[in-house]
Amino acid sequence: MGIHYDYKSTKSAKLMEKQAKREKKLAEKKAKRLAKEGFKKKDEKLLDASKPITLDFLTNPDKE
Numbered sequence: 282m283g284i285h286y287d288y289k290s291t292k293s294a295k296l297m298e299k300q301a302k303r304e305k306k307l308a309e310k311k312a313k314r315l316a317k318e319g320f321k322k323k324d325e326k327l328l329d330a331s332k333p334i335t336l337d338f339l340t341n342p343d344k345e
């Protein structure tokens with residue numbers, strides 16, 4: 282009976298540890314993904330909504 286008593290008494294603590302470990306792992310993955318995307322987003326140019334998109338802009342966006 283000691284094994285079952287021990288299992289029930291520590292079950293919630295073990296589940297909380299597993300959840301904390303899972304959340305930490307997901308946070309690390311998210312931080313790594315955001316770090317990768319951060320480099321790409323800095324290079325991208327945002328379009329101005331007030332200016333019309335011309336054929337020249339589409340064919341040569343670096344001109345300006």
